[in-house]
Amino acid sequence: MSLLESLSPRALAAPESGIVEILNYARGRDGLLPLWVGEGDLPTPDFINRAASDALLAGETFYTWQRGIPELREALSRYYQRHFSVDLSAEHFYATGSGMQAIALAVQALTSPGDEMIYLSPCWPNIVAAIDLAGGKSVGLPLTFADGRWMLDLDRLEKTITPKTRALFINTPSNPTGWTATRDELKAILEIARRHGIWILADEIYALYYYGTATRAPSFLDVMEEGDRVIFANSFSKNWSMTGWRVGWIVAPPELGQVLENLIQYSTSGVAQFMQRGAVVALDDGDDFVRENIARATKSRDIFCDTLTATNRVETLKPEGALYAFLKIDGITDSRQAALDIVDKTGVGLAPGTAFGEGGLPFLRACFLRNPAQIEDAAQRLAGFIRAL
Numbered sequence: 001m002s003l004l005e006s007l008s009p010r011a012l013a014a015p016e017s018g019i020v021e022i023l024n025y026a027r028g029r030d031g032l033l034p035l036w037v038g039e040g041d042l043p044t045p046d047f048i049n050r051a052a053s054d055a056l057l058a059g060e061t062f063y064t065w066q067r068g069i070p071e072l073r074e075a076l077s078r079y080y081q082r083h084f085s086v087d088l089s090a091e092h093f094y095a096t097g098s099g100m101q102a103i104a105l106a107v108q109a110l111t112s113p114g115d116e117m118i119y120l121s122p123c124w125p126n127i128v129a130a131i132d133l134a135g136g137k138s139v140g141l142p143l144t145f146a147d148g149r150w151m152l153d154l155d156r157l158e159k160t161i162t163p164k165t166r167a168l169f170i171n172t173p174s175n176p177t178g179w180t181a182t183r184d185e186l187k188a189i190l191e192i193a194r195r196h197g198i199w200i201l202a203d204e205i206y207a208l209y210y211y212g213t214a215t216r217a218p219s220f221l222d223v224m225e226e227g228d229r230v231i232f233a234n235s236f237s238k239n240w241s242m243t244g245w246r247v248g249w250i251v252a253p254p255e256l257g258q259v260l261e262n263l264i265q266y267s268t269s270g271v272a273q274f275m276q277r278g279a280v281v282a283l284d285d286g287d288d289f290v291r292e293n294i295a296r297a298t299k300s301r302d303i304f305c306d307t308l309t310a311t312n313r314v315e316t317l318k319p320e321g322a323l324y325a326f327l328k329i330d331g332i333t334d335s336r337q338a339a340l341d342i343v344d345k346t347g348v349g350l351a352p353g354t355a356f357g358e359g360g361l362p363f364l365r366a367c368f369l370r371n372p373a374q375i376e377d378a379a380q381r382l383a384g385f386i387r388a389l
Contacts, residue, residue: 048282063270064270076093083215093249094249105260110166125357128140170203178326181217203234238293336352347381
């Protein structure tokens, strides 16, 4: 038996990320415009860095609260009151080592081996891997794509539920499609979950990146009632340019507190206290920076999408939310090979739709949270490539 053969079948079955494959292929090239991952080009702002640095130099380097320092949980409570108009006590919040860990811990809390969790596809691939690595069964429900827009069939969603279904994973605004549920759709999803006695794992990380008339996207917090089975996973990565910090949070009923604390203890044993100090300042003092990021994303989204749709070879319309253009380009059927070709011929790094599951095959994802001048350059390079197909 080889070394690999002696490992857990579950670990061996974990797929290579189709996004990371393209990164590894092209990372470090001269003149590269990297639009492949979900982050912008701005570093974390100084006011956040200073708070973390001051705490580090002050010796805040010991073990800390598993659920998060009280100051962070209270800051999260203020953030939700300010942006979502809900009064949630600090006992609803749990600091995690990234939004990815928030999702993974929630999956562990909600599912046992063999249980099913339904997700909407195309979908960020990490959620599927998190379900499968926990021993659950990921069940994809494809969104419908027509006339450049993505839509959810609520009847089909309910018919996908089986006696083994324990939860629905709902990411809105969506990575990668930009699909954003309306308030009525969220209410209908919640009513389905109530009828079947199942949980909702809500990923609302892009809630503030919304291009409608409101200041944020609709949230399950707008329609849920006390006692509803909803857990939220979120992250500091996108709003405050903190992708490399790996700090996130969970919002959950206080009744789940000891369970979630235990799961944190037996995975990371908590988030570094000095990093949490930076997170507190991000929440309390970072609204202006978030607004600047959203304005930047809005301008770059319009430049990117307008330039590419002008080729008359790109079907996808401007996304309603999140940070991504999910492009369906005439003549491209294998997005993995196309991503490799595009980075070789144009120097623009895109994520292949093959990485995002069923329905993603002919698409390519581009993150537009960057300097508008860079986005204009990337769009022009891609437009030239598309016209030459």
